Amino acid sequence: MTNALQVAGAVMQGAFGANSGRTAIATLAIALGVALGFAIRTVNQSAVDEFTAGVATLSGNADLVVRGPGDGFDESVYPTIARLGAVAVASPVVEVDARLPGRDESLRLSGIDVFRAAAVTPALVGRGGTALDLLRPDRVFLSPAALARLGLASGDELVVQAGTTVLTFVVGGSIEASAGQLAGAVDIAAAQDAFGRTGRLSRVDVRLRPGADVDAARAAIASVLPAGVSVARPSDAADMAARMTRAYRVNLDVLALVALFTGSLLVFSTQALSVVRRRTQFALLRTLGLPRRRLAGVLLAEGALVGAAGSVIGIAAGYALASMLLRAFGADLGAGFFRGEAPAPSFSLLSALAFVALGIAAAAAGAWLPAIEAARASPAAALKAGDDEAMFGRLASPVPGIACLGFALAIVWLPPVGGLPMFGYAAIALMLVGTLLLLPRITRAILSRVLHPRSTGAALALDSLRAAPGQATVSLAAIVAAVALAVSMAIMVASFRESLADWLDRVLPADVYVRSGGATGSAWLAPEDQRALASLPGVRHAEFLRATRLQASDGDPPVTLLARDIDRAQAAQRLPVVGETTDAFREGTAPAWVSEAYADRYRVAPGTTIRLPIAGRNAEFTVAGVWRDYARQTGAVIVERTVYARLAGDDRVNDAALWLAPDATPGRVRDAIDAHFGRDRVTIATPGEIRAISLAVFDRTFAVTYALEAVAIAIGLVGLSASFGALALARRREFGVLRHLGMTRRQIGAMLAAEGAIVSAVGLAVGLALGGAISVILVHVVNRQSFRWSMDLHLPAAQLAAFCVAMLTLATVTALASARRATAGDTVMAVKEDW
Amino acid sequence: MNPARRRAIAVLSLAGLPRAGLAGVAYPDVRSGASIAFPRDHGSHPDFRTEWWYVTGWTTDASGVDRGVQVTFFRNRPGIAESSASAFAPRELLFAHAAIADAGIGRLVHDQRAARAGLGLASASTSTTDVRLDDWSLVREGERYRARVRARDFAIDLAFAATQPVLLQGERGVSRKGPLPGQASGYYSVPQLDVDGTIAVAGRTHAVRGRAWLDHEWSSAYLAPEAAGWDWIGTNLDDGGALMAFRMRSRGGGTFWAGGTLREASGRTRTFAPHEVAFIPGRPWRSPRTGIVYPVTFEVRVGDLSVTLDPLMDDQELDARGSVGIVYWEGAVRVRGPGELAGRGYLELTGYGEPLVL
């Protein structure tokens, strides 16, 4: 053991002694990658935990949960379920997202029967006040978050909107609902009365008798449910939420992995250069009898040690970063998947260990090639100067690189696996690896086409790079990866943003939009409200929309049903339709226009007949067209409002679109609406405002990706700096000779700057090309498969140009600065230095 | 049991007892001279604040083991949501309580149910005794009552056949509970019910026979503000006679009000005024769970008759703080009188822990 340690010490001396600065940078790069990955994982885990806790609170100790569409289902189902043999307690719930006049957020109100809820969802049973208050129709019990956010205490009044009027509840106390939720509970009868839900339920939570077979009970319950009402285990809801957001989370995970990969490249360059530097030292050790395998093992261990140190730092930093991100952006990093307060970060030992392992693996992988090379080198040859390039000879064969690229092309268009674009990601990874494998070759090809500059310094720079493309590759690998990532993300985001902006223009043709509330909201526009809006002065034309959620099939996330005033003949023009449309509807069916997400999920196309459960019965529609929808990821279907109203007996609407008379202004119409309904009863917006808000939300969502890009680029630059520093250090004798031969310090600086600029330019060029290719995969494969929305490729030319200039400058300055540091002191005397 | 559940069910315990000060609803009083009429009065009286059907009895299984049985349904009108259009409106609340006293177990085995009336899951018929709460029910079928209880740790499926006519309590079914005119209940009993059916307890089902007693009482003002609780007995005498006696204890510890009825085997019925009834507590028993001290033996005097009460077992405390929010003692007792007089019945002791605050 002592012997082994001594051997390790002999080998590693220099790595952690003389090179400690560079080793520290590599450690930090791994730390950064691990920190990012772990932070994202922690944030995601916290979000899912929070959501799961929310679901757990809501479903309590229910074994099964019966759910229906957004506007609920007939309450007569409830006693039928309650009387089933396997059912111990059935707890009916009316769920309403209560609009709070004058506030952006809504309050999730659960109307419960305390006698039933007490046995199934005790957290929803109010505390505080007298016991009978739990039944009083005017009492509400609020979650701690709601009390805090709304500044209310027991005895205070809570004003909520119902339809376009308001009503008042007295705060009777609190409920235990999980920390972040803005939630409240009222008596179920009060909820039905207050929010026009008489005779309807949103949910029935079921607890089974001890020993009952859950699957059999589930089947028994399912058999008594009307169409569009489904029964599932409570965990299914959390699973579904996790599934709905998984694509987004995996996306972020992959970005973090790229950061780690860049860190791994940095370990590679550090180790490669450090191995080159210690070549003579190793030759000596080998001559003295150190076996190859031991040397390789110790060098691998060296990388692993860097990885371990980096990972441990990374875990701590990642946790801190996660707390910060949660506070700043919320659990979904601003993407809007999860509502409510920022949850506390949840520390998972398992994923921490996984990331430590990942960090160590990444670092060890980076150290692998240099270790093998050091072990293979013949001690005699290594004592001779001039074989620094030998390690890169191994990369000389273009076959592996070309194979990677070819394989990437072959698999990139394969369908998603479990809703995730696994092949897309794999193709991106292969393209990255393939390009890096070919990098020496590509670099040589590019350098050989560069004309020899007149300046002796620059000429020497080019010569030195041409002669040693391998070492340039070491500097380049990290920068190419970083640039490719940044460029591909920039192109993808720009494409998305441009497509979103186009789409918004397309779907917002009216002059003013009026919204009362969402599908499960407490606010709506009744027919008299609709008539009032249509006949307001200045309004030329009004169209209305009813939005509700449907359970199109068991176990799937709900689909949004949009019943709107739409002319069959003009639908293709009015909707952002993609592909063909049809006007041949099957006998007795009405047309439906489905979103891309719906079309993908249920594999339908124009002409297909679909069944939508409306008011407990399946109604058949013919798909008339497929439209692009960036708003509803789980799928949406548009049907004619008259058809929906007839089937559902529901003549309320959520939204109105108003076209104004030539002499009317949005401002005056807004005033007229406020005057009619009272202030803050409905949300009024112009298309411009909606567009601005939507794009702001979009930008906030991608703020995190920008941050990740910045980190990747920072790692790339640090890598460039580190390897330039190392190379410069290794070339001190050469600089000394040049100084002897009469080169001034400035000329040597210019030479190094030229090397930096040339290397960065090559890195940028390769990174741009690779990033462009990856962006195509991101746009057409990863996004299409992850989020089921299509978009048009858009190159942000000005942005990319600015990026290139900035990168070139930064990289050159970085290279120069690090070389300067390395050549500080008396390089002239370096000619006398021996190893 | 979790606190939320405890509180939820506490609603019904409070609701099960009269309560002043609920605005908006005018409850009818039970007044002297009100006439009791059957079968109508077997049914529910939904306008009154509170009402109960109380079956208590002694059973014996094939191997001669005696067990006490209690099945109770309560109805309450809390006076809220009266104008609601919802089928869930909590206009009428039902709850039920059942217990088995088995000396082999040494304490009561009990369970309870609660629900708002409606949607066919909980109901109290106004035409005859027909109270249902999920899968618990007490239904009058001809001259028999049928009680079905499927509880957590036990089950009861018993038929109670009337062997005697209804016994109207108080003044022709109007039982005074205090000095004020409204402080009264509609109250009748059916003593000497012939019990036949099964009891499942401790994992075994027993075919049993026995004798039971049914009380049906409704009121809007049962417990006067001055009263802390009450003592009550309902006993079937071996000779076919029936004795009911109660006293409302004042908060100071004395007797605030009392009453009783003795129907002899011959059918001769005597009703006792408050001063003719005395409950003289005997041996105290301290509950190991709650620390409350109950007198578990009594000498009860009605007129010139004096009987002593001895419990089937001491521990018949029904600690329902974890569920219905109150603690009381409801137990099977043996009755001994002068000479050969003997019987079996139930003793109910409320308000011993702390005064019933309603």
Add this chain to the structure above:
Amino acid sequence: MIVLTRLARAWPGPPPRPLFSGLDLAIARGEIVAILGESGSGKSTVFNLIAGLDRPDEGEVAVDGVVLSSLDDDARTRFRRERVGFVFQAFHVLPYLDVAHNVALPLALNGVRDASRDARVAALLGAVGLADRRSSMPRELSGGELQRVAIARALVHAPAVVLADEPTGNLDPRTAAAIVALLRDTIKASGATGVIVTHSHAAAAIADRVLALTPDGLVPAQA
């Protein structure tokens, strides 16, 4: 003409250890002088002082009448570029340039870009016997060949002074003999002044004058 006048230099302390003081030496144009010395005697310091790479504590170094210590770093760099050729113990041939480009490096640094450069390089390569290796890379050459490249590089720009520091230190004795002979011949052919710093008597033997560096100054070495 190289003139060293009362030259003194100490190892920087603390405490400073005097290497030598009061050192006087005059080397005539076209003369080759070898300076012998033990390790640590300060012979490399003398080399550096003559190359303008180091400044004396006292005294001065004048080359063709120009006092080096009066020049700033840029001027001394120009002096080296134009007037000095170097031969090192470890050859120091740039690994990424071929033989011809290595030899041409001083010309390139002096801004000579026309056809005369290639002719001059060819001439020097011919002189050192590497005419057929002009396109070889340094890693393909033996130690002796590398030192020949270095000698060609040291003379390609017709310097006034050629400084050689242990030119045979990394070579076997037979190669060493050939190299010192070549060094002498080429220096003599170019008319430059040569200074060879070495501890090898064999290497020193080619000099016109052999001096030993002792604490008492430069004294004629015993043969």
